Amino acid sequence: xxxxxxxxxxxxxxxxxxxxxxxxxxxxxxxxxxxxxxxxxxxxxxxxxxxxxxxxxxxxxxxxxxxxxxxxxxxxxxxxxxxxxxxxxxxxxxxxxxxxxxxxxxxxxxxxxxxxxxxxxxxxxxxxxxxxxxxxxxxxxxxxxxxxxxxxxxxxxxxxxxxxxxxxxxxxxxxxxxxxxxxxxxxxxxxxxxxxxxxxxxxxxxxxxxxxxxxxxxxxxxxxxxxxxxxxxxxxxxxxxxxxxxxxxxxxxxxxxxxxxxxxxxxxxxxxxxxxxxxxxxxxxxxxxxxxxxxxxxxxxx
Amino acid sequence: xxxxxxxxxxxxxxxxxxxxxxxxxxxxxxxxxxxxxxxxxxxxxxxxxxxxxxxxxxxxxxxxxxxxxxxxxxxxxxxxxxxxxxxxxxxxxxxxxxxxxxxxxxxxxxxxxxxxxxxxxxxxxxxxxxxxxxxxxxxxxxxxxxxxxxxxxxxxxxxxxxxxxxxxxxxxxxxxxxxxxxxxxxxxxxxxxxxxxxxxxxxxxxxxxxxxxxxxxxxxxxxxxxxxxxxxxxxxxxxxxxxxxxxxxxxxxxxx
Numbered sequence: 001x002x003x004x005x006x007x008x009x010x011x012x013x014x015x016x017x018x019x020x021x022x023x024x025x026x027x028x029x030x031x032x033x034x035x036x037x038x039x040x041x042x043x044x045x046x047x048x049x050x051x052x053x054x055x056x057x058x059x060x061x062x063x064x065x066x067x068x069x070x071x072x073x074x075x076x077x078x079x080x081x082x083x084x085x086x087x088x089x090x091x092x093x094x095x096x097x098x099x100x101x102x103x104x105x106x107x108x109x110x111x112x113x114x115x116x117x118x119x120x121x122x123x124x125x126x127x128x129x130x131x132x133x134x135x136x137x138x139x140x141x142x143x144x145x146x147x148x149x150x151x152x153x154x155x156x157x158x159x160x161x162x163x164x165x166x167x168x169x170x171x172x173x174x175x176x177x178x179x180x181x182x183x184x185x186x187x188x189x190x191x192x193x194x195x196x197x198x199x200x201x202x203x204x205x206x207x208x209x210x211x212x213x214x215x216x217x218x219x220x221x222x223x224x225x226x227x228x229x230x231x232x233x234x235x236x237x238x239x240x241x242x243x244x245x246x247x248x249x250x251x252x253x254x255x256x257x258x259x260x261x262x263x264x265x266x267x268x269x270x271x272x273x274x275x276x277x278x279x280x281x282x283x284x285x286x287x288x289x290x291x292x293x294x295x296x297x298x299x300x301x302x
Numbered sequence: 303x304x305x306x307x308x309x310x311x312x313x314x315x316x317x318x319x320x321x322x323x324x325x326x327x328x329x330x331x332x333x334x335x336x337x338x339x340x341x342x343x344x345x346x347x348x349x350x351x352x353x354x355x356x357x358x359x360x361x362x363x364x365x366x367x368x369x370x371x372x373x374x375x376x377x378x379x380x381x382x383x384x385x386x387x388x389x390x391x392x393x394x395x396x397x398x399x400x401x402x403x404x405x406x407x408x409x410x411x412x413x414x415x416x417x418x419x420x421x422x423x424x425x426x427x428x429x430x431x432x433x434x435x436x437x438x439x440x441x442x443x444x445x446x447x448x449x450x451x452x453x454x455x456x457x458x459x460x461x462x463x464x465x466x467x468x469x470x471x472x473x474x475x476x477x478x479x480x481x482x483x484x485x486x487x488x489x490x491x492x493x494x495x496x497x498x499x500x501x502x503x504x505x506x507x508x509x510x511x512x513x514x515x516x517x518x519x520x521x522x523x524x525x526x527x528x529x530x531x532x533x534x535x536x537x538x539x540x541x542x543x544x545x546x547x548x549x550x551x552x553x554x555x556x557x558x
Contacts, residue, residue, distance in 0.1 A: 028354055028368070029354075029368060030369060054383055055431065076428045076429045077428055077429060080367045080368070081367060084427075093423065101415060101430060102429075102430065103434035104353060104432045105383075105387040105388055105392060106435075108382075108383050123392065124439070124478075125438045126434060127438065127477045129411075129463065131415065152477030153477070181374055182381065182382065184382060184383050185383050237371060244367075244370075
């Protein structure tokens with residue numbers, strides 16, 4: 001299985017994630033976060049990043065804990081039931097990470113503008129709020145009026161990440177991608193980004209999707225690199241493949257609550273310690289029993 | 303069956319805000335339990351929209367995230383955030399939205415971005431998410447929250463999501479469509495429609511004094527003040543045995 005787009009996480013990150021880049025982050029909350037790719041960014045220590053997305057969760061917090069993030073532009077930073085992003089929150093409160101708040105539709109609309117090759121798109125969200133005032137001051141929103149009706153509108157500047165990173169169910173060696181379940185903000189983010197790296201549970205031969213082309217979520221034109229990584233979203237879920245690992249997320253959050261030193265220790269013992277994501281999986285789940293359980297749990301739900 | 307806990311009362315009163323056939327956008331937690339309770343009782347035709355792109359699911363217990371496979375179960379479509387918040391909410395097809403927040407002010411504006419510490423430093427909160435979009439475009443917003451003074455300031459320290467902004471007429475002047483807000487707490491129900499929040503009902507056992515003592519502004523009381531009808535035994539049975547049997551959102555029930 002050779003094709004110029006098929007590569008390893010280490011090679012893809014070294015080639016496409018550069019210091020100071022605007023990184024479009026795939027996944028949402030506890031689902032399909034590109035953990036293998038994020039671990040690789042951490043191992044390579046690519047810093048000064050601006051991380052953008054709608055909900056930013058576990059991968060953002062790990063990047064912040066590793067000291068690699070200068071700014072975030074997002075709709076939310078949290079893990080819902082499992083709490084806030086502790087490293088991110090502390091770094092924001094200390095002024096070490098700057099924040100550009102959005103509503104989720106506002107960020108999705110900025111990605112949509114980028115995806116269509118347009119400089120901006122309008123929304124009727126945000127009107128009248130401090131959120132809009134901040135977005136206008138930051139330079140990526142303007143209040144205007146509908147030229148036909150004269151009603152108030154907000155124009156949102158296109159968001160074009162330097163590199164988007166996502167994890168998917170399957171990709172073929174040409175870079176056609178199949179995502180199962182919800183796609184959150186990811187499809188327009190990928191279409192908008194200058195470069196996209198996709199890790200996938202499985203890489204399949206060219207033409208594997210030819211009998212069902214309507215099921216291709218993202219066509220190859222947008223994809224620069226594909227990396228095969230089973231359980232590449234662990235401990236977050238992949239719809240139809242495996243459930244999220246609540247015990248792992250709770251453990252990380254307990255350390256996050258305790259402090260930045262605790263998280264750095266966790267990163268040293270779990271991310272920097274191994275050579276790649278398979279080493280991390282073996283460390284966390286030596287016998288594979290947790291992964292088997294998560295696979296069974298997902299099977300019982302779909 | 304033991305009587306309702308304060309948070310069970312919130313969920314049951316929340317469920318009553320959903321009409322049969324309504325499209326409702328919810329996250330997880332108590333609002334999702336309220337919406338699924340409505341579907342199992344008086345509103346079997348209510349349809350749920352989840353901001354992650356899940357449309358019209360048949361939820362199984364007990365989702366903890368808007369992307370939890372338990373919340374994606376039995377859906378009509380798994381789409382995108384742009385479809386859910388743009389194509390349904392901004393498009394005007396979703397009647398009711400459930401929201402939370404650290405602060406709700408006299409004019410029903412909501413803050414979920416940051417609050418000040420006593421030192422003057424800011425506590426960073428999760429941010430808007432879909433909340434601003436829901437408050438901008440739905441016809442009805444329902445807030446389920448504990449009734450604490452710090453949660454109900456006269457004016458939010460930061461307006462993330464619009465209620466009636468600075469007061470009557472301000473919402474329309476900003477270019478936003480009409481809205482009705484209902485805030486359900488463990489003490490009372492407050493309502494507003496281009497107005498300040500007004501107490502329209504007390505929770506069973508709660509007093510006007512308790513509401514005044516725990517609210518940062520002085521709310522008006524409706525002349526037709528009523529008492530919230532306690533949950534039917536079947537509502538409590540559904541909540542406890544079928545919708546959240548593991549007490550994920552009712553840890554206090556586990557301790558009893």
